[in-house]
Amino acid sequence: MTYTASVVGGSGFTGGELLRLLAGHPEFEVVQATSRSKTNKTVGHAHPNLRNLDLRFSSPEELESVDVLFAATPHGISMESIDRFRDAADTVVDLSADFRLSSESRYDEWYDGHERPELLAESVYALPELNREQLPGADLIAAGGCNATATIVGLLPLVEEEILTGDEQVVVDVKVGSSEGGAGGGEASSHPERSGVVRPYAPTGHRHEAEIEEFLGLDVSFTVHAVDMIRGASATCHLFPGEPVSKSDLWQAYRGRYADEPFVDIVAGGGGVYRYPEPKSVAGSNRAEVGFELDASNKRVVAFSAIDNMMKGSAGQAVHAANIALGLEETKGLELTGFHPVGAP
Amino acid sequence: MTYTASVVGGSGFTGGELLRLLAGHPEFEVVQATSRSKTNKTVGHAHPNLRNLDLRFSSPEELESVDVLFAATPHGISMESIDRFRDAADTVVDLSADFRLSSESRYDEWYDGHERPELLAESVYALPELNREQLPGADLIAAGGCNATATIVGLLPLVEEEILTGDEQVVVDVKVGSSEGGAGGGEASSHPERSGVVRPYAPTGHRHEAEIEEFLGLDVSFTVHAVDMIRGASATCHLFPGEPVSKSDLWQAYRGRYADEPFVDIVAGGGGVYRYPEPKSVAGSNRAEVGFELDASNKRVVAFSAIDNMMKGSAGQAVHAANIALGLEETKGLELTGFHPVGAP
Amino acid sequence: MTYTASVVGGSGFTGGELLRLLAGHPEFEVVQATSRSKTNKTVGHAHPNLRNLDLRFSSPEELESVDVLFAATPHGISMESIDRFRDAADTVVDLSADFRLSSESRYDEWYDGHERPELLAESVYALPELNREQLPGADLIAAGGCNATATIVGLLPLVEEEILTGDEQVVVDVKVGSSEGGAGGGEASSHPERSGVVRPYAPTGHRHEAEIEEFLGLDVSFTVHAVDMIRGASATCHLFPGEPVSKSDLWQAYRGRYADEPFVDIVAGGGGVYRYPEPKSVAGSNRAEVGFELDASNKRVVAFSAIDNMMKGSAGQAVHAANIALGLEETKGLELTGFHPVGAP
Amino acid sequence: MTYTASVVGGSGFTGGELLRLLAGHPEFEVVQATSRSKTNKTVGHAHPNLRNLDLRFSSPEELESVDVLFAATPHGISMESIDRFRDAADTVVDLSADFRLSSESRYDEWYDGHERPELLAESVYALPELNREQLPGADLIAAGGCNATATIVGLLPLVEEEILTGDEQVVVDVKVGSSEGGAGGGEASSHPERSGVVRPYAPTGHRHEAEIEEFLGLDVSFTVHAVDMIRGASATCHLFPGEPVSKSDLWQAYRGRYADEPFVDIVAGGGGVYRYPEPKSVAGSNRAEVGFELDASNKRVVAFSAIDNMMKGSAGQAVHAANIALGLEETKGLELTGFHPVGAP
Amino acid sequence: MADTVTAEDPITGEEIEVPADVEVGEIIDSPVTGAELEVISVDPVELEEAPELEEDWGE
Amino acid sequence: MADTVTAEDPITGEEIEVPADVEVGEIIDSPVTGAELEVISVDPVELEEAPELEEDWGE
Numbered sequence A, B, C, D: 001m002t003y004t005a006s007v008v009g010g011s012g013f014t015g016g017e018l019l020r021l022l023a024g025h026p027e028f029e030v031v032q033a034t035s036r037s038k039t040n041k042t043v044g045h046a047h048p049n050l051r052n053l054d055l056r057f058s059s060p061e062e063l064e065s066v067d068v069l070f071a072a073t074p075h076g077i078s079m080e081s082i083d084r085f086r087d088a089a090d091t092v093v094d095l096s097a098d099f100r101l102s103s104e105s106r107y108d109e110w111y112d113g114h115e116r117p118e119l120l121a122e123s124v125y126a127l128p129e130l131n132r133e134q135l136p137g138a139d140l141i142a143a144g145g146c147n148a149t150a151t152i153v154g155l156l157p158l159v160e161e162e163i164l165t166g167d168e169q170v171v172v173d174v175k176v177g178s179s180e181g182g183a184g185g186g187e188a189s190s191h192p193e194r195s196g197v198v199r200p201y202a203p204t205g206h207r208h209e210a211e212i213e214e215f216l217g218l219d220v221s222f223t224v225h226a227v228d229m230i231r232g233a234s235a236t237c238h239l240f241p242g243e244p245v246s247k248s249d250l251w252q253a254y255r256g257r258y259a260d261e262p263f264v265d266i267v268a269g270g271g272g273v274y275r276y277p278e279p280k281s282v283a284g285s286n287r288a289e290v291g292f293e294l295d296a297s298n299k300r301v302v303a304f305s306a307i308d309n310m311m312k313g314s315a316g317q318a319v320h321a322a323n324i325a326l327g328l329e330e331t332k333g334l335e336l337t338g339f340h341p342v343g344a345p
Numbered sequence E, F: 001m002a003d004t005v006t007a008e009d010p011i012t013g014e015e016i017e018v019p020a021d022v023e024v025g026e027i028i029d030s031p032v033t034g035a036e037l038e039v040i041s042v043d044p045v046e047l048e049e050a051p052e053l054e055e056d057w058g059e
């Protein structure tokens, strides 16, 4: 059986990635992609990789009836439009932060007033590694933030194995590519200003802390740097477990947790050029790489993780969750291999 | 039916790309990948995108019997090893320049002495857009050079429509990424030296001229620049047709020639950010983009083309040709969409 | 003696470079830098390299009286404001295209109506290698276009030595960095879209052809590509001289022409990593590199040139010309050495 | 008075930068630059920015007598050659790690056996912000490590103001460019592999920790990532002071410490594109930028610092220290302004 | 150069020079800290840290 | 600085300075053209354009 799908915000970056994935997905048929600024233009006009897709953007005001509606719009749009979205589709998968948190009070702590707070309890956070059992049948799904996803995937085994108990200081130093900013872009994301940067763009107070706190139960010290790549988010977590931990404890924690996960690979030392998680290794794929190193001298564990923010960090995660929600094989449409070599992906 | 395949030179760049393609190809099963320097290491050791491929490099001295052997070795190795290759496999697809030209004299003009010149007449140049009808059943196939491929694909309609007759001066100014140099790399391809370059690396005398001459019947003025990308070859051809030509003549020539080609798209003007062929638009895919513009004032046609040198320019072309040689559907295993956004791919 | 100077358009890219140069110039004192959007902000707010400059932007409506006014504003502003500029300053150096061409008819051929055509005959084109003797005492100076400068400097010896007579087809294939677009920047120059490109951004019809035509007396076939660097313009000129020419003829032409030029170096072959002109080699300096190669097989000369568009291609050229106009030592304030290594400068 | 100088290791990256600085320094005359692999070649052969320097590399076996010898050789060479260096020069400035630490025991903790341990007590660590008073008259000077320099400069005010007392956990997450690896370069630093990376290249155990420990008296948790730039080192220090600290405490600590330092600027918030320290802002200059942000929610201070590893992180620091050692004005030859815009510098 | 007057930097307490012609509500940057400051009165000039506009800044 | 002698640049014909201690077969570069030159005799020093080693140069 084929499901019909629409992408609201189809001219944006994550919207384009959704279109790429859905167009190649054997169980989905894309019937609509919206754009206000590019209405009636072909999808290829915005996304040159999709020149052969026979589809034109239409207005988000006139939504087709579909099985699944993916919303890839800026913060705040989905909560405003949610009734229209649910009228149009049985299942709504939202990529924004609008439905990620579970309560109004948590939302207000980090954001600025929710229009439909009653839906927060109803929506399901998408990340399957965390939430797989809650997804089947879910009809309002919130894909996680890219930096939050990188961090959660990197730390989850340590939390579940109680190597981290929640009392420790955990520093999370994130490096991200420019596609995180979306297709808009102002002066700070112009090529001359954004190339070659190591820019502390969220020194403190990044809103993805809220998700990490909620889903890992950890207060983390979070800092995000913009670096010169386009796709990719890499989280380096520095932590100081209360109890001594060995490298074999770490291997066991990560292997135990992720052995059966189709999209998580452990990369922790070894030879060759790629010894720890790197955004380059996963670019274009839905894989997350996680790894770690032990700093015996100061009892530190360094946990690394890397994802493609367009994939595991947004569109890929959304499709993964939709697969589970609909009862499809999880990896359907997501068996995409990354590249080697690949530049600043 | 599934064909078995091996990749000689599997630890190199085009070898890695072949492994990526063959691993995802429904009709191929990879049984061997060779490397002398990484014997017994996993394929993922060299190619981090292929960490999940359950295969280790073995010695090129001990070749398994397979249906198709792909050779992705430096210039000169295939001609030396060709008997062993053909003993091991029914079909040999070579990615080097060893079997591209059709005669010893042409070879000697550009290279330095062929060890098995008698095979030159027997081998078939892979580029399907040029050579489709000669490929079925071919058992010695030579994939074209990446810069030659970009140029040939860009100029072919002009030659076939006799907008170019062979008497005109044709300037071909090519820009290429660093993966063209292969995985070796010396000082000139180190990151500090190679980043940000516009380097005239083959000002004149590039050997791909030989292929262009042979297969297009054109003497071209060929100059290659290294620029800051990893994948990608872009050819800008400047030409001055003897007879006046209109934009609609050009559209007709290109549309006529390529309408039915599964891997060639025409991009010639229009709106948005991507108006002409660009390596970014095709990165990771087997597509070639071709396009043109008319300079009325000086009666010049500028023809553009862009490919991913790892794909259409080598491994993708090789698999495409193998598909045809074996009677498979041409696009099998090659229906890969590119990315947007993507950086320096 | 010290000259006072102001920079109109001081918050832009070439304006910032002028401020950098003038602040370090022993004979100039900057008294004003204008910006409408950043009025009253420090210069360091726009240009982080100039954090230590004790100067705030002021309105272009209130110009201080100075010896030299540099205008670094978009096309069309200088011609509108020229009377105010000349009231405020004895010498005006304009970086835009407004006063480059010598007659209204030539201007109208390429642009769209000049407001003060009578000044075109009066203004002096800045490029000292071309125009040194006309600069002393000039009070309206038009700095050349960056791509025109690269091309003119690369071809000048061939024209003066009559290796080029004006009848030949000359193809000029230019590669430029993103700072050419100025500080504004739209979607096409956002980091995700502009990174890693080889983009034919002016396939034909680039307005710098007008300057080349006027000052070299050559009709050229001109195509400009955007590539992944920030500073830099590189011109590759392909030409087919009527008479046979030898490498030693070329050396003599270039050496003869440029031996005494303080800012032009010949780089034509040799060993090491940097064998021909490259933008990286000149980044941050006012140097131009020029070079050539001979393609015996098709009687082609390939001439290369590379400049930093912010320096030799705009602000450096402007200061160079001002030095000459005022009777200062030519190289004053411009003895800046480039870098090695340097990335995408 | 002019001092004569030689650069041992003149063909390398820091050696080239020393030559650039010394050639432009009004008080120095370079009389020798050594290279074993490029003996008798011009300096411009290795460093294209120095094409106009009239000097050829000579053998390090035949050292000229000079006032100051700068050694820019790999780890271990200076300790072997120190007697020959001191015979040839009154003052030796070494850029390697050979003479940075103060005792054999500390050296052995991090490195592998010192050949001349007795000199460790005698040598002076170069960093003037830390060590200014010990430099006048020093004749064996050890320039600091680039990552150590970035870290020390970033944390020094916090240590001196006792915001950090030595008991706190301090996480230092460093991002560096590819020139740190020197001109050699293997597979991991080839352009295709090194472009676009966020690579944890020293997850733990980086030797620069030794210098930080020694000169700041702090045990830090140190992790270094390779990112896609060429020049630049950026340190992000996450720390949790025992006592509450306010933003104005931080401003006072940094202002108090650095107000009079010619090469340190504080950048901590504010508007525009460049709000915190960034390698791009200091590229090509000897400046360090330092800054901070306060994370009230988890009582964290984040301290940022950014330098150009070729300048403040090696050659610039060496010349700065030599200026002080010889009694010259400190900033002589180092008044170089950075660039805007600049790419991946 | 343009006339200046002095005002107190609200972050460091130091005296800074600001253009004499600033107007209430205008945002200038501190030459000491680089921080954006809002002019809250003009005679004398009083300054206050301007609220950050995170949204505008990249990502 | 090291002793030098003069020799004729084989490309431009100009007199150039070369180190006195060069040996036959050594490759040096011309300070005029940057081109690689092979020392073919030493007393006097005679130079010839060295063959290009394309292979070594990137791609």
Ligand SMILES: NC(=O)c1ccc[n+]([C@@H]2O[C@H](COP(=O)([O-])OP(=O)(O)OC[C@H]3O[C@@H](n4cnc5c(N)ncnc54)[C@H](OP(=O)(O)O)[C@@H]3O)[C@@H](O)[C@H]2O)c1
Pocket: A008, A009, A010, A011, A012, A013, A014, A015, A034, A035, A036, A037, A038, A060, A072, A073, A074, A075, A077, A095, A096, A097, A144, A145, A146, A179, A180, A181, A182, A183, A184, A309, A310, A313, A314
């Ligand atoms: N980029 C990432 O890495 C990433 C990762 C995780 C989550 N996300 C989240 O995903 C969402 C989309 O991000 P993005 O990066 O794809 O942004 P983007 O590139 O800016 O795209 C936004 C899309 O939304 C459309 N849109 C904007 N305002 C709209 C409105 N009022 N009504 C309907 N459509 C509207 C835009 O097209 P028109 O203006 O033409 O209608 C465009 O198609 C955001 O919520 C973001 O936080 C992004």
Ligand SMILES: NC(=O)c1ccc[n+]([C@@H]2O[C@H](COP(=O)([O-])OP(=O)(O)OC[C@H]3O[C@@H](n4cnc5c(N)ncnc54)[C@H](OP(=O)(O)O)[C@@H]3O)[C@@H](O)[C@H]2O)c1
Pocket: B008, B009, B010, B011, B012, B013, B014, B015, B034, B035, B036, B037, B038, B060, B072, B073, B074, B075, B077, B095, B096, B097, B144, B145, B146, B179, B180, B181, B182, B183, B184, B309, B310, B313, B314
């Ligand atoms: N790169 C491109 O864009 C491109 C495009 C078109 C065509 N090609 C052609 O494709 C071929 C491969 O290029 P590449 O870029 O992939 O090169 P590469 O990255 O250098 O890889 C070469 C491979 O060959 C192996 N090899 C080297 N010498 C060998 C020998 N004597 N016997 C057996 N194996 C040997 C190497 O591994 P071990 O040393 O470990 O055995 C390695 O796996 C070349 O002929 C090239 O001209 C390349």
Ligand SMILES: NC(=O)c1ccc[n+]([C@@H]2O[C@H](COP(=O)([O-])OP(=O)(O)OC[C@H]3O[C@@H](n4cnc5c(N)ncnc54)[C@H](OP(=O)(O)O)[C@@H]3O)[C@@H](O)[C@H]2O)c1
Pocket: C008, C009, C010, C011, C012, C013, C014, C015, C034, C035, C036, C037, C038, C060, C072, C073, C074, C075, C077, C095, C096, C097, C144, C145, C146, C179, C180, C181, C182, C183, C184, C309, C310, C313, C314
């Ligand atoms: N970029 C290059 O490589 C290059 C090379 C050669 C020549 N040029 C020429 O140099 C000029 C400046 O180029 P750019 O790249 O520096 O541009 P830019 O970065 O866009 O800067 C333009 C400057 O002009 C100011 N400005 C804009 N409109 C104005 C107006 N109506 N009145 C007064 N000031 C105005 C802007 O500041 P406010 O808006 O804040 O006032 C800004 O400071 C252009 O004419 C360009 O063609 C540029």
Ligand SMILES: NC(=O)c1ccc[n+]([C@@H]2O[C@H](COP(=O)([O-])OP(=O)(O)OC[C@H]3O[C@@H](n4cnc5c(N)ncnc54)[C@H](OP(=O)(O)O)[C@@H]3O)[C@@H](O)[C@H]2O)c1
Pocket: D008, D009, D010, D011, D012, D013, D014, D015, D034, D035, D036, D037, D038, D060, D072, D073, D074, D075, D077, D095, D096, D097, D144, D145, D146, D179, D180, D181, D182, D183, D184, D309, D310, D313, D314
């Ligand atoms: N790169 C940085 O950012 C940085 C920063 C701070 C400190 N440092 C330190 O500075 C030193 C130089 O680093 P680099 O990056 O400039 O390295 P590099 O680019 O590899 O240069 C090394 C230089 O030393 C010469 N050399 C090598 N072995 C030698 C020997 N046995 N005897 C004499 N000369 C020898 C090399 O030339 P020949 O082989 O031709 O003789 C070359 O000129 C290292 O100790 C490094 O740790 C570097």
Ligand SMILES: [Zn+2]
Pocket: A195, A196, A228, A344, B344, C195, C196, C228, C344, D344
């Ligand atoms: Zn870039």
Ligand SMILES: [Zn+2]
Pocket: A344, B195, B196, B228, B344, C344, D195, D196, D228, D344
């Ligand atoms: Zn790069």
